[in-house]
Amino acid sequence: MLYCRFAFNLLLIGVIGHAETLQRSSKPSVGIIGAGVGGSTAAWFLKEELGSDVHIDIFEQGEVGGRTQVFQHSDQVFEMGASIIHEENRYFRELADKMGLARTRLGGDGNEVSIFDGKRFVFNESSWTVVTLYRMLRRYGLSYFYMRQGPQTMLQRFLKLYALQAEGKAFGTPEDLLQAVDLYKLTQRNFRNEIQDRIGRSAAADLFAKEFVAGINRIQYNQGNDINALAGMVSLLPTIDGRLFKIKGGNRLLPERLIRAANASLHQDVTVTRVHRTQEGLFTLQYRSSSADELVKGRRYAAVLVATPLELTRLEFTGFKVPHMPVRKYQTTVTTLIEGRLRPDYFGVEALPRGEYVMVSEDAQTPFSVIGPQKDLPNGLRIYKLFSKQPLANATVAAIFANSTVLSSREWKAYPHFSPPERFPPFQLVPGIYLNNAWENAASAMEMSAVAAKNCALLIAQHLRRVASSSNGGLDAADSSMDGAKSEL
Ligand SMILES: *[C@@H]1O[C@H](CO)[C@@H](O)[C@H](O)[C@H]1NC(C)=O
Ligand SMILES: *[C@@H]1O[C@H](CO)[C@@H](O)[C@H](O)[C@H]1NC(C)=O
Numbered sequence: 001m002l003y004c005r006f007a008f009n010l011l012l013i014g015v016i017g018h019a020e021t022l023q024r025s026s027k028p029s030v031g032i033i034g035a036g037v038g039g040s041t042a043a044w045f046l047k048e049e050l051g052s053d054v055h056i057d058i059f060e061q062g063e064v065g066g067r068t069q070v071f072q073h074s075d076q077v078f079e080m081g082a083s084i085i086h087e088e089n090r091y092f093r094e095l096a097d098k099m100g101l102a103r104t105r106l107g108g109d110g111n112e113v114s115i116f117d118g119k120r121f122v123f124n125e126s127s128w129t130v131v132t133l134y135r136m137l138r139r140y141g142l143s144y145f146y147m148r149q150g151p152q153t154m155l156q157r158f159l160k161l162y163a164l165q166a167e168g169k170a171f172g173t174p175e176d177l178l179q180a181v182d183l184y185k186l187t188q189r190n191f192r193n194e195i196q197d198r199i200g201r202s203a204a205a206d207l208f209a210k211e212f213v214a215g216i217n218r219i220q221y222n223q224g225n226d227i228n229a230l231a232g233m234v235s236l237l238p239t240i241d242g243r244l245f246k247i248k249g250g251n252r253l254l255p256e257r258l259i260r261a262a263n264a265s266l267h268q269d270v271t272v273t274r275v276h277r278t279q280e281g282l283f284t285l286q287y288r289s290s291s292a293d294e295l296v297k298g299r300r301y302a303a304v305l306v307a308t309p310l311e312l313t314r315l316e317f318t319g320f321k322v323p324h325m326p327v328r329k330y331q332t333t334v335t336t337l338i339e340g341r342l343r344p345d346y347f348g349v350e351a352l353p354r355g356e357y358v359m360v361s362e363d364a365q366t367p368f369s370v371i372g373p374q375k376d377l378p379n380g381l382r383i384y385k386l387f388s389k390q391p392l393a394n395a396t397v398a399a400i401f402a403n404s405t406v407l408s409s410r411e412w413k414a415y416p417h418f419s420p421p422e423r424f425p426p427f428q429l430v431p432g433i434y435l436n437n438a439w440e441n442a443a444s445a446m447e448m449s450a451v452a453a454k455n456c457a458l459l460i461a462q463h464l465r466r467v468a469s470s471s472n473g474g475l476d477a478a479d480s481s482m483d484g485a486k487s488e489l
């Protein structure tokens with residue numbers, strides 16, 4: 001019934017595009033900063049729009065895949081970052097199929113969930129659905145049934161975006177994109193108020209909000225109910241139908257394959273430090289690299305997509321006036337994989353609830369935000385995945401687990417720290433520069449990055465066509481094959 005989304009050398013200084021040589025080739029180049037889900041899907045969508053009429057360079061300072069990374073343990077792959085995908089996440093589903101990647105369905109595997117309030121288990125899921133429903137009704141009244149309409153309505157509206165994007169509609173700001181499908185208002189509301197409006201105030205409703213809803217939010221976003229209402233609905237979506245999957249072998253395979261399929265040139269260990277707009281309206285990039293990358297020196301980009309949270313970079317923009325942008329905070333989440341056995345005494349019980357999947361209520365003062373069993377081992381131990389706000393001390397691990405070994409631990413700036421009413425930077429900073437993460441504080445998910453990437457790819461294609469038709473500034477050849485495709489320009 002409940003599912004867990006799991007749900008991130010400075011040797012040479014180079015200036016790309018410093019050389020005087022303008023590209024003699026008539027192909028425009030697009031630079032993408034970041035090889036995560038956003039950057040890689042943008043490369044693919046750009047290629048879909050423009051075919052071989054565009055050259056794409058992708059710059060990545062860390063790993064391809066961004067916040068989708070795995071830990072490999074013997075023959076098992078564990079997602080350490082973004083991990084679950086909903087069946088209605090169409091881009092992810094379709095792209096996985098196109099790239100020949102298999103999907104693994106999630107859920108229904110007997111990991112019954114319990115809710116711990118810091119002192120005791122206040123709710124235990126049963127392996128019998130009817131028993132679980134009875135327990136839900138007894139503790140929470142009809143709250144679950146009143147609440148589930150919210151994520152469903154949100155999903156129906158979200159699905160309209162695919163139709164708009166298929167028609168080539170692109171939006172310069174997150175506000176316009178969200179308003180087009182009537183989702184903007186949710187980003188301006190506190191989820192706590194939205195919950196109360198849906199389920200009312202009563203002892204049962206309050207317990208539902210703080211134990212069930214907040215417990216899910218702590219899994220999804222490592223935050224309580226004071227997130228914006230759209231993020232809250234996205235967070236709850238997996239609990240209403242459980243149609244979830246992940247990519248077999250690791251979600252990061254998708255970004256990897258997309259970059260190859262888009263024929264983009266990947267430049268790794270490159271930290272872009274400045275985007276400069278030249279007088280002709282092209283862009284040069286300055287970067288630091290541990291492996292001087294001569295290939296991209298001298299290149300002038302017709303457009304640049306920043307596909308990483310700007311707040312976490314020290315990227316500078318020069319040569320144009322940067323519009324005012326809100327500063328968004330990111331939430332730190334530590335993922336820890338532990339082999340061992342949960343200690344019943346830590347939770348004050350003789351025997352643990354069956355599933356050993358422990359979510360925690362909003363006010364539970366636990367050092368973790370969720371514990372999810374991942375795999376049973378032949379030696380009687382299990383592998384568990386934990387999320388926490390801080391790295392777990394060894395003593396904490398030893399208090400919670402017997403026979404414990406920490407297999408892997410990873411600290412992320414995982415998603416925005418939501419803070420309604422949300423303020424967004426624009427997708428289009430100025431014509432030619434785009435921010436893929438502009439709407440990440442509406443709700444953060446891999447599919448949200450992919451939808452933003454489609455929007456930015458459409459904006460970039462429009463920009464390139466506009467430039468090509470208004471001048472011969474090195475973009476002339478591109479025009480003939482593009483004008484038929486989208487005529488709104
Ligand atoms: C892939 O990119 C390279 C370098 O930009 C180019 O020479 C080649 O023609 C491209 N191939 C395809 C299939 O687009
Ligand atoms: C859930 O299970 C635990 C132990 O397995 C038990 O101590 C606790 O009382 C149960 N909670 C409820 C609400 O039944």
Ligand SMILES: *[C@@H]1O[C@H](CO)[C@@H](O)[C@H](O)[C@H]1NC(C)=O
Nearest residue numbers: 392393394395397404405406
């Ligand atoms: C925690 O334990 C690991 C190995 O089990 C060890 O390498 C590490 O130094 C310990 N950390 C602290 C803070 O004691």
Ligand SMILES: *[C@@H]1O[C@H](CO)[C@@H](O)[C@H](O)[C@H]1NC(C)=O
Nearest residue numbers: 341378379380381402403404
């Ligand atoms: C777990 O630890 C106990 C003693 O601390 C030991 O007796 C037992 O063999 C260990 N179990 C495994 C599977 O390592």
